[in-house]
Amino acid sequence: MTDHSVADDGLEARDDPGANGRKYRPGRIRERNREKILLAAEEEFALNGYKGATIQSIAERAELPKSNVLYYFSNKTRMYSAMFDDILGRWNQVFSDIRPEDDPAEALASFIRAKVEMSRRYPLASRLFATEIIQGAPFLMDHLRTNMREWVRGRAAVIQQWIDEGRMAPVDPVQLIFLIWSSTQHYADFQVQILMVENKAEYEKRDFDHAAEFLTDVILRGCGLEKPA
Amino acid sequence: MTDHSVADDGLEARDDPGANGRKYRPGRIRERNREKILLAAEEEFALNGYKGATIQSIAERAELPKSNVLYYFSNKTRMYSAMFDDILGRWNQVFSDIRPEDDPAEALASFIRAKVEMSRRYPLASRLFATEIIQGAPFLMDHLRTNMREWVRGRAAVIQQWIDEGRMAPVDPVQLIFLIWSSTQHYADFQVQILMVENKAEYEKRDFDHAAEFLTDVILRGCGLEKPA
DNA sequence: GTCTATATACCGATAGAC
DNA sequence: GTCTATCGGTATATAGAC
Numbered sequence: 001m002t003d004h005s006v007a008d009d010g011l012e013a014r015d016d017p018g019a020n021g022r023k024y025r026p027g028r029i030r031e032r033n034r035e036k037i038l039l040a041a042e043e044e045f046a047l048n049g050y051k052g053a054t055i056q057s058i059a060e061r062a063e064l065p066k067s068n069v070l071y072y073f074s075n076k077t078r079m080y081s082a083m084f085d086d087i088l089g090r091w092n093q094v095f096s097d098i099r100p101e102d103d104p105a106e107a108l109a110s111f112i113r114a115k116v117e118m119s120r121r122y123p124l125a126s127r128l129f130a131t132e133i134i135q136g137a138p139f140l141m142d143h144l145r146t147n148m149r150e151w152v153r154g155r156a157a158v159i160q161q162w163i164d165e166g167r168m169a170p171v172d173p174v175q176l177i178f179l180i181w182s183s184t185q186h187y188a189d190f191q192v193q194i195l196m197v198e199n200k201a202e203y204e205k206r207d208f209d210h211a212a213e214f215l216t217d218v219i220l221r222g223c224g225l226e227k228p229a
Numbered sequence: 230m231t232d233h234s235v236a237d238d239g240l241e242a243r244d245d246p247g248a249n250g251r252k253y254r255p256g257r258i259r260e261r262n263r264e265k266i267l268l269a270a271e272e273e274f275a276l277n278g279y280k281g282a283t284i285q286s287i288a289e290r291a292e293l294p295k296s297n298v299l300y301y302f303s304n305k306t307r308m309y310s311a312m313f314d315d316i317l318g319r320w321n322q323v324f325s326d327i328r329p330e331d332d333p334a335e336a337l338a339s340f341i342r343a344k345v346e347m348s349r350r351y352p353l354a355s356r357l358f359a360t361e362i363i364q365g366a367p368f369l370m371d372h373l374r375t376n377m378r379e380w381v382r383g384r385a386a387v388i389q390q391w392i393d394e395g396r397m398a399p400v401d402p403v404q405l406i407f408l409i410w411s412s413t414q415h416y417a418d419f420q421v422q423i424l425m426v427e428n429k430a431e432y433e434k435r436d437f438d439h440a441a442e443f444l445t446d447v448i449l450r451g452c453g454l455e456k457p458a
Numbered sequence: 459g460t461c462t463a464t465a466t467a468c469c470g471a472t473a474g475a476c
Numbered sequence: 477g478t479c480t481a482t483c484g485g486t487a488t489a490t491a492g493a494c
Binding site: 280283284285295296299303304305 | 486487
């Protein structure tokens with residue numbers, strides 16, 4: 001269960017314009033099908049879990065024959081891994097950095113906003129990630145032990161420096177990161193619960209704005225910070 | 230998938246002392262086996278998901294033949310439902326109430342502590358619940374729509390009253406409940422991630438104490454409250 | 459009540475025609 | 477590259493001996 005392979009298909013975006021202006025790209029169909037499959041897999045895995053999702057159902061959602069799916073991803077575990085590579089890549093593009101010279105209030109607020117926005121834009125990815133962690137992270141263990149640990153340590157060091165400089169209340173930086181993670185992801189992972197409790201049919205953009213505002217409000221004040229203008 | 234039946238086996242704890250002082254209770258073996266199965270089911274379902282958990286593996290963990298398990302719970306879905314009835318019953322016993330005349334700081338602090346303690350004592354139950362919600366709550370939908378909605382509304386009303394009386398900062402009471410839920414459950418649901426990031430082999434009691442202290446510290450201050458003595 | 463044997467169904471993966 | 481047919485394995489659930 002440590003087969004956390006990198007999706008290494010040739011995805012170079014080589015443009016090779018044809019005669020009549022229509023772009024010709026070798027592997028364009030392949031690329032498109034790959035994306036369709038990964039998107040379908042995201043929905044099926046998120047909704048039914050690893051075992052519960054079947055290659056058949058993924059194929060149907062992607063509007064491709066089952067064997068075609070197995071042609072692109074030789075087996076189910078590889079497909080699952082490739083999906084996480086996809087998700088983690090997407091996340092890395094979005095994550096903004098924080099630096100010691102930044103204003104703590106502004107940095108934390110923008111971090112919270114970015115995470116809430118992620119919950120809004122990629123709820124399936126968030127749920128998949130949560131399910132994977134809850135079940136013991138068999139596929140992402142390596143990622144947690146290396147990349148994520150380093151990521152947290154880097155951010156925690158910056159926060160600690162802010163504290164040492166007396167620019168915010170002395171709270172455990174690592175716990176603070178966990179608090180921001182959990183409270184923001186909650187809106188994606190527990191969407192159904194939130195909707196049911198609030199008796200809403202579906203989320204609207206303003207719900208996320210409201211959530212982000214509430215969280216920055218409470219967490220920043222909890223860190224002894226004034227809300228940025 | 231709406232077969233959310235209540236486990237209605239005769240579980241009356243009728244004591245019927247025998248001749249030599251040894252308690253005789255009809256259905257005692259049945260009760261014991263039921264508990265063993267439900268405990269095993271909790272572990273298997275939490276670790277592998279609904280589809281991933283097999284009756285065979287549950288039976289082995291409970292040290293009973295597979296058919297014996299199917300004798301107590303006629304099928305897999307009933308077993309899954311009975312497990313949640315069990316969990317929800319356990320939770321209802323623990324949940325403390327909050328009243329308008331309580332001190333907001335103390336009430337919220339004890340609520341946070343109780344939830345963290347729950348994450349420590351019943352991590353599997355928390356993970357099962359999370360997985361169920363993430364996957365759209367097919368079995369718990371009814372519970373969310375009725376019991377849980379009422380529970381939240383009752384607590385939110387009390388918090389709102391505190392706000393109206395100027396005893397705490399004006400924050401959205403429902404969002405505050407979500408914040409406390411998400412941040413406390415996180416320690417059970419994302420245990421592996423937390424351990425990996427902090428490079429720890431396993432949780433200790435003091436880790437939970439530390440987490441509870443951090444959360445009460447930040448959240449209470451975020452609500453404009455002083456930490457209770 | 460307990461357990462063996464088995465019916466039935468479905469899944470992942472492969473072989474091979476086109 | 478695409479698709480049909482199918483193999484081997486395993487799951488739930490039941491029938492029936494004890």
